[in-house]
Amino acid sequence: MERRGSLVCVGVGMTLGSHITPLARSYIEKADVVFTALSDGIIELWLAKMNPNVRSFQSLYKEGKSRADTYREMIDTLLSEVRAGKRVCGAFYGHPGVFALPPHKAIAKAREEGYQAHMEPGVSAEDCLYADLGIDPGRYGCQHYEASQFMFYRRRIDPSAYLVLWQIGVAGDQSFARFSTNSRYRQVLVDILARDYDLSHEVIIYRAATLPMQKPLMERHPLGKLPDAQADMHSTLVIPPARPLEPDMQIRERLSALDGAVDR
Amino acid sequence: MADVIDFLERMGQDAALRHAPEAVLEQAMRDAQMSPRARAALMSGTRAAIQAVVGAENSVCCMIYAPEQEGEEKTRPADNVCCLIYAPEGEEQESAGGERQKAA
Numbered sequence: 001m002e003r004r005g006s007l008v009c010v011g012v013g014m015t016l017g018s019h020i021t022p023l024a025r026s027y028i029e030k031a032d033v034v035f036t037a038l039s040d041g042i043i044e045l046w047l048a049k050m051n052p053n054v055r056s057f058q059s060l061y062k063e064g065k066s067r068a069d070t071y072r073e074m075i076d077t078l079l080s081e082v083r084a085g086k087r088v089c090g091a092f093y094g095h096p097g098v099f100a101l102p103p104h105k106a107i108a109k110a111r112e113e114g115y116q117a118h119m120e121p122g123v124s125a126e127d128c129l130y131a132d133l134g135i136d137p138g139r140y141g142c143q144h145y146e147a148s149q150f151m152f153y154r155r156r157i158d159p160s161a162y163l164v165l166w167q168i169g170v171a172g173d174q175s176f177a178r179f180s181t182n183s184r185y186r187q188v189l190v191d192i193l194a195r196d197y198d199l200s201h202e203v204i205i206y207r208a209a210t211l212p213m214q215k216p217l218m219e220r221h222p223l224g225k226l227p228d229a230q231a232d233m234h235s236t237l238v239i240p241p242a243r244p245l246e247p248d249m250q251i252r253e254r255l256s257a258l259d260g261a262v263d264r
Numbered sequence: 265m266a267d268v269i270d271f272l273e274r275m276g277q278d279a280a281l282r283h284a285p286e287a288v289l290e291q292a293m294r295d296a297q298m299s300p301r302a303r304a305a306l307m308s309g310t311r312a313a314i315q316a317v318v319g320a321e322n323s324v325c326c327m328i329y330a331p332e333q334e335g336e337e338k339t340r341p342a343d344n345v346c347c348l349i350y351a352p353e354g355e356e357q358e359s360a361g362g363e364r365q366k367a368a
Binding site (some may be wrong): 015016017018019037038039040041042044045046049056058061066067068071092093099100101102103146148149152166167170176179210211212213214215233234 | 269270272273274275276277281282289306307309311314315318319320321322324325326327328329330331332333
């Protein structure tokens with residue numbers, strides 16, 4: 001009987017050796033073919049030791065080529081192996097479903113075509129950020145946006161909560177074909193943020209450790225100096241709350257009235 | 265001699281090594297019989313030095329997300345696109361049986 005293909009997309013976490021789950025590792029080891037999109041060539045070598053048939057997606061990237069095309073090719077590659085009846089594993093750094101486009105789309109497409117497909121979570125940069133910066137997203141609330149999308153659309157942000165902007169190293173790139181954008185693009189981002197934040201407000205450029213001997217990068221700058229700061233494709237911008245939480249007295253009174261009615 | 269990647273994995277997994285002082289790490293690498301070059305690369309903590317020792321690709325693009333244009337999604341252009349979406353009515357009408365006939 002012909003074997004049906006399947007797809008699993010797993011996360012290997014951020015730091016080599018520290019974050020991969022036993023289940024993710026097992027999927028990598030047992031797959032017929034493993035495709036990888038990882039953060040570092042050293043981590044690619046680590047994955048290559050887990051399965052004799054590991055293929056990197058790196059060759060699909062090219063500066064000047066839209067990443068939308070690269071991601072489409074990743075999805076097509078994963079699906080063609082599934083259709084060929086193979087147990088396919090897509091191994092992605094961090095969490096395969098957090099700011100990661102191809103895994104979601106490939107799984108949806110595989111399911112649409114009747115194949116078994118699912119995702120196994122991993123430790124994301126977001127998880128590392130909370131641990132390294134000592135942030136609990138529940139304390140004031142936390143908003144997350146991809147930096148370019150944040151710039152392309154009008155958003156209503158809440159300065160009494162944390163704001164996290166991903167991929168600030170390519171902020172404002174409408175072509176999705178650049179590997180970096182310069183300080184003038186970040187100045188546009190600062191101008192948008194200045195609608196809600198004072199330019200002296202302290203922001204943090206964060207980068208998780210990908211190798212176990214590394215320390216996470218946590219650079220603090222006044223918002224107004226962000227264009228001059230170094231930021232690459234690994235960098236995330238964290239903006240702490242700038243205003244105190246504002247009590248909604250009207251709603252509290254309504255809730256108190258309900259409490260009184262319950263107590264009676 | 266221990267493989268550098270294996271040592272990195274062990275370091276990532278071992279609570280005694282993950283945040284260990286340099287002296288402890290240095291001793292662990294000596295115990296694993298790692299070469300002086302590998303030890304120096306790992307102790308430097310620099311990605312480029314470790315990449316050079318293990319022969320890893322040094323220019324890796326790690327971006328796996330691009331925002332999609334919500335409500336304005338672009339479709340890939342096809343080679344041959346027919347843009348005709350209108351045909352004038354009245355000259356001909358279709359009969360119930362599917363045969364075309366001249367309008368009266």
